[in-house]
Amino acid sequence: MILNINEIFYSIQGESSYAGQPCVFVRLTYCNLRCKWCDTEYAFYEGSHMSVEDILTKVRSFNCGLVEVTGGEPLFQPEVIPLLKGLVEARFTVLLETGGSLSVADVPGEVIKIVDFKCPSSGMEHKNQWNILNELGTRDEVKFVIGDRADYDWAVAKITDLTIADNWVVHFSPVFGVLDYKTLAEWLLADRLDVRFQLQLHKHIWDPSARGV
Numbered sequence: 001m002i003l004n005i006n007e008i009f010y011s012i013q014g015e016s017s018y019a020g021q022p023c024v025f026v027r028l029t030y031c032n033l034r035c036k037w038c039d040t041e042y043a044f045y046e047g048s049h050m051s052v053e054d055i056l057t058k059v060r061s062f063n064c065g066l067v068e069v070t071g072g073e074p075l076f077q078p079e080v081i082p083l084l085k086g087l088v089e090a091r092f093t094v095l096l097e098t099g100g101s102l103s104v105a106d107v108p109g110e111v112i113k114i115v116d117f118k119c120p121s122s123g124m125e126h127k128n129q130w131n132i133l134n135e136l137g138t139r140d141e142v143k144f145v146i147g148d149r150a151d152y153d154w155a156v157a158k159i160t161d162l163t164i165a166d167n168w169v170v171h172f173s174p175v176f177g178v179l180d181y182k183t184l185a186e187w188l189l190a191d192r193l194d195v196r197f198q199l200q201l202h203k204h205i206w207d208p209s210a211r212g213v
Ligand code: SF4
Pocket: 031, 032, 033, 034, 035, 037, 038, 039, 040, 041, 043, 071, 072, 073, 099
């Protein structure tokens, strides 16, 4: 079972309820979306072939119990499912960050899914598959990356109309370098939203353009 892997690295988890914890990231090559503010375009095509066993060996070498499988869009390669099963069987706590356009039905139930539905300013709103919500478990999480006030209003309507905030942890994250953090924080506080304000921690610890962190 072979996957195209963009990079495997050890860093600080920054984009979920696990934010702040040391984590091994497995970034898969390819993405079926083209978000306007994408910060991982290098994952669209760059990568090298690795077997599931080679990936597990590399992940084990970091001696860290938390692993996030991300991309690109990790679900674009069907072989990600055996990889996720292998990580679960190896007793890692496994996170999967996915873009909200591909079903998570085949993802093992033990994997904590973080579904990043796309706001209008990304240009990819039309790709959202809202029926993915029916595939989520109680430990899964939903994220919205907010670029402007229109995105914010849209996301608030979604978490209300689809009862997302009632069922899952919800993260609102500003697009880095586009939406002022304080502005988003003040919107959240003014509306008393039951969501978590989230920053991309790695961009504040290291150079924002650095890879492998
Ligand atoms: S889903 Fe993620 S990797 Fe794909 S284009 Fe959007 S931001 Fe980039």
